[in-house]
Amino acid sequence: MSILDLDYMVGLVPILLRYLPLTLAMAAAGMALALVLACGLAVIRVLRIPGLNGVTLLFISFFRGTPLLVQLFLFYYGLPQVLAFLTRIDGITATIMGLTLHFAAYMAESIRAAIVGVDRSQTEAALSIGMTNGQLMRRIVLPQATRVAVPTLMNYFIDMIKATSLAFTLGVTELMGATQKEAAGSFLYFEAFITVAVFYWVIVELLAWCQRRLETRLNEAYRR
């Protein structure tokens, strides 16, 4: 056993950097789409829209109740056999789809809780001065719900960035896929995987830093 091959690890950094944008792009796309979907689902749950409420509950139950890896395989390998128009779905699209649906199911519940958590008397106050329901949501409820939801939503974003690594099982060469290929060529598995681990770790720490700054800003109105 030799000690760590540091030169190899340093040499790996620029190679992996080339695949970083794809990892970040998949996470960003997944997060953006999941946020939109989750907001819609949360509003359906808060307003208990007949019919849609049941569908939403089933959706959340399924995507929270099954592993992300199973869902990804289902979209990439399974669905094209059933739905002809999906035959040309590529790994990246399938990954974004899976991340979106899976994380939207989780995020919908925390957004719903944040909306419900806004002090009911403020809703009455807004209505009492003649605001419409839309104005009430936009100007009073959602800004306050955002503050409550941000910490958990950021957690899901962090989780999602790491979950993009599953894309390599669909043949996508992103950070994890690239590392796997490099390691298979050099047989330096430990060096390769500890390097990519540090990559993810640094990304997540940068994000956590952003999160702290964002939370400080959002909390400004509530300091005594």
Added chain:
Amino acid sequence: MIQVANLVKRFGDATVLDGIDLAIDQGEIIVVIGPSGTGKSTLLRCLNFLERPDAGHLTLGDLDVDVTRATRADILAARRRTAFVFQNYALFANKTALENIAEGLIVVNRWPRAKAHARAREILQRIGLADKADAYPASLSGGQQQRVGIGRAMAAQAEVILFDEPTSSLDPEWVEEVLALMKQLAAERQTMLVVTHEMGFARDVADRVVFMEGGRIVEQGPPSRLFNAPRDPRTRDFLRKVLAAQPAIQSS
């Protein structure tokens, strides 16, 4: 001129308002008193459609509606003609004192921001909180929050301001400043309908005191008459109890 005719509100099997008739003149200050759970707050909430009445007729200035047929537009119109001051202040936690007061002017009355903020500053001056314009509710005392709550109601320039036990949640030290502001508004002949347990305020400020029990108006009249010579035994009974608890008023 505000007129309420035969207002009825039920919660399930319980009839909380059992045919309320009440007329309020412009500039009149009416204080509603009575035991807890007799529908005083519900009456105010029905005027503002925070509760949907089950029957009755409502006249607010040029708005004239049968409450059971009130459309969404009627409800918005009623809310624009009535302003509400809440027991627990209910300030918008994400907005400063200034923004709380300006919010309705910007969103509901569609005033330009600058004009609304200028008006809000005038109001902050009148409620004695000019220096707190940029403070968020969380950093204000209970008394200051309620004064902003009243400021928000003043901004609406409604036909009437409805006060729902405005001092009941306050620590005793803050009650005086809120009552002082209400007295100031009364002196300016702002039409007010006040639900309160502050008998001193009722006696000193009200033009008319309304005693409610069991969802009905039992008796009403000028405070001197109602406090000194209540006609109904229920009024006498209630006043004996609360005045025993507030001896300062008894001796005045």
